[in-house]
Amino acid sequence: MEPDDDYHGWAERSGKFSPAYYAQIGPNEVSETLATVVEYYARENAAILEVGCGSGRHLAHLRENGFENLTGIDINDESFDVMAEQYPKLAATGTFHTGAIEDVVPEFPDDAFDVVYSVETLQHIRPDNEWVFEELTRITSDLLITAENEGNSPQRGRAGEEVSYVNDDFPLYYRNWKRVFSDLGLAQLVSEPSKRDTVRVFRVV
Numbered sequence: 001m002e003p004d005d006d007y008h009g010w011a012e013r014s015g016k017f018s019p020a021y022y023a024q025i026g027p028n029e030v031s032e033t034l035a036t037v038v039e040y041y042a043r044e045n046a047a048i049l050e051v052g053c054g055s056g057r058h059l060a061h062l063r064e065n066g067f068e069n070l071t072g073i074d075i076n077d078e079s080f081d082v083m084a085e086q087y088p089k090l091a092a093t094g095t096f097h098t099g100a101i102e103d104v105v106p107e108f109p110d111d112a113f114d115v116v117y118s119v120e121t122l123q124h125i126r127p128d129n130e131w132v133f134e135e136l137t138r139i140t141s142d143l144l145i146t147a148e149n150e151g152n153s154p155q156r157g158r159a160g161e162e163v164s165y166v167n168d169d170f171p172l173y174y175r176n177w178k179r180v181f182s183d184l185g186l187a188q189l190v191s192e193p194s195k196r197d198t199v200r201v202f203r204v205v
Contacts, residue, residue: 030119030147031061033192033199038062038115041143041189041201045069046114051101051136052121055082060090070094071113073104102129108139117145120197123172137184137204144186144202146177150193 038046046067050059053072056079063070070090074080077098084091097104101121116136125132136144151174163173177200178188186202193199 025057027057027061029194030197030199031058033194034058034117034119034145034147035061035065037145037190037199037201038067038143039065041203042115046142047071047112048115048117049073049108049113049139051105051116051118053079053096055079056087056090056094058117058119059094060087063087063090063093068093071096073097073099073101075100101125102132105132105135105139110138111141112139114141115143115145116140117143117147119147120149122146122177123148123174124170125173126171127173133180134184137181137186140204142204144181144204145199146181146202147197147199148175148177149196150174150177150198 038048042048044066047069048059048062048067049071051073053059053074054076056072059070059072070093072094074096075098080091080096080098083096102125116139122133149172163171177198178191181200181202182188185205187205188200189203190201191198
């Protein structure tokens with residue numbers, strides 16, 4: 001798959017893995033873990049950014065738990081139409097950007113957010129765009145949280161491969177996230193595996 005095809009695939013996605021698909025599923029155990037972690041480690045009025053926010057199911061859960069300074073980025077502009085229908089309070093009060101992470105994140109100033117997180121998003125960053133991980137550390141003043149597939153599922157990541165394809169559709173890259181962000185100067189506070197993903201919490205030191 002060529003890079004432009006990859007971007008267009010996410011920007012125009014409908015059906016499975018689309019914004020509407022995830023809105024119908026709603027908040028899940030990762031949403032709950034995120035809320036617990038942010039409540040424990042971050043201040044009450046923390047500025048929070050989700051990269052790859054989709055229609056906002058995780059941000060909506062954070063809002064229900066008292067966090068109101070919320071920002072999201074998603075490449076699919078349908079995300080925000082679905083958000084307005086499914087999570088109208090979030091849509092009305094949050095700040096949202098349409099575009100690729102690689103295009104939007106460099107526009108933020110240093111330490112723009114107290115918390116930056118991703119859920120099954122960084123695993124799709126192509127190897128030639130790994131510079132964006134450093135950008136994510138640049139724009140967070142405190143916490144960076146990843147919830148990515150690290151081979152938790154028996155069908156993925158078990159044979160040491162660096163990339164697999166979901167339904168022969170889009171690539172999923174396997175990385176050692178502790179090493180990625182430790183090498184960028186962050187300290188890992190939490191590693192919480194589940195059946196699907198591993199949630200890791202990093203702090204700026």
